[in-house]
Amino acid sequence: MIKKIQEIIESLQETSELNRLVDLDGRKIYDEPLVSIASGYDPLFQDYKNIIGDFHLTPEEVIRNTEKRSNLKYLEGELSVICWVLPFAKHIIAANAKKDVLPSIKWGHAYINGEKFNNLVRSTLEKYFAKKGILASAPVIAAEWRRITDLPGGHTSTWSERHALFAAGLGTFSINDGFITEKGIAMRCGSVVVNKKLPIEERKHKNYMGNCLFASKGICGMCMERCPAYAITAKGHDKVKCKAYRDRLLGDFLHDTCGLDILPNYCGLCQTGVPCESTNPMKNDRT
Ligand code: SF4
Numbered sequence: 001m002i003k004k005i006q007e008i009i010e011s012l013q014e015t016s017e018l019n020r021l022v023d024l025d026g027r028k029i030y031d032e033p034l035v036s037i038a039s040g041y042d043p044l045f046q047d048y049k050n051i052i053g054d055f056h057l058t059p060e061e062v063i064r065n066t067e068k069r070s071n072l073k074y075l076e077g078e079l080s081v082i083c084w085v086l087p088f089a090k091h092i093i094a095a096n097a098k099k100d101v102l103p104s105i106k107w108g109h110a111y112i113n114g115e116k117f118n119n120l121v122r123s124t125l126e127k128y129f130a131k132k133g134i135l136a137s138a139p140v141i142a143a144e145w146r147r148i149t150d151l152p153g154g155h156t157s158t159w160s161e162r163h164a165l166f167a168a169g170l171g172t173f174s175i176n177d178g179f180i181t182e183k184g185i186a187m188r189c190g191s192v193v194v195n196k197k198l199p200i201e202e203r204k205h206k207n208y209m210g211n212c213l214f215a216s217k218g219i220c221g222m223c224m225e226r227c228p229a230y231a232i233t234a235k236g237h238d239k240v241k242c243k244a245y246r247d248r249l250l251g252d253f254l255h256d257t258c259g260l261d262i263l264p265n266y267c268g269l270c271q272t273g274v275p276c277e278s279t280n281p282m283k284n285d286r287t
């Protein structure tokens, strides 16, 4: 199944204009994807209600919501979460790595258009399983998805793609609140919950920040130096400071320079020009 999902995503990457910088040089936004699968009954998903908040949905809640607007019935014992990573292409990472106050124009376009492509992957996979008579839902494009903005620690939502990726063994979190995969931290990611029991991948990471050099070995910290908002310290990522920087500077930059009217969530300077940008810096030293 993993191979099939990879083929579907790679085919979209070849054919869809959404995977290209159509307003710039037309080059591709993403490199080849990574795909993995978690059990929908992994106890981690229940733990996330404590770690993130009670509003965070379990895969079963996601699929039960989907069942309400479908002719299909939920089959108990058959639940998987298919997760993917879309690594930003090297030319996009390299352009942003040269910047130190505002992101590159390429990053602005790749971030916004790249998420449209990610949504295309989500909806394509939903349709792929629906055609087979299998309930499927990509939680972040489902009607129930909500952004939660009134928490003291900053915004979150009813489904965290990165937490789903962790359950599927695709990498770990990092001191800058990113997610470091085998193809690095500069990426977008997604997931779809399917009402089918699929072979799952063994989770190799024991430490939830095991791929981050600072969290694992107390070295590196380059993302702290790169952050123009001083939002990353040894204590972690200050989402409120990060968002304030985005709101203050990025809106004008994207509107005036890139011709885009949507704000990306992140300038990405802490994800480029750093050792983890396109690889797992702990790959030979897993914790
Ligand atoms: S730049 Fe270094 S400290 Fe920051 S997330 Fe990457 S590995 Fe961790």
Ligand code: SF4
Residues within 6 Å of the ligand: 176, 226, 227, 228, 229, 230, 231, 232, 237, 241, 242, 243, 245, 246, 265, 266, 267, 268, 269, 270, 271
């Ligand atoms: S996205 Fe930008 S502002 Fe936010 S933590 Fe990273 S470097 Fe700092």
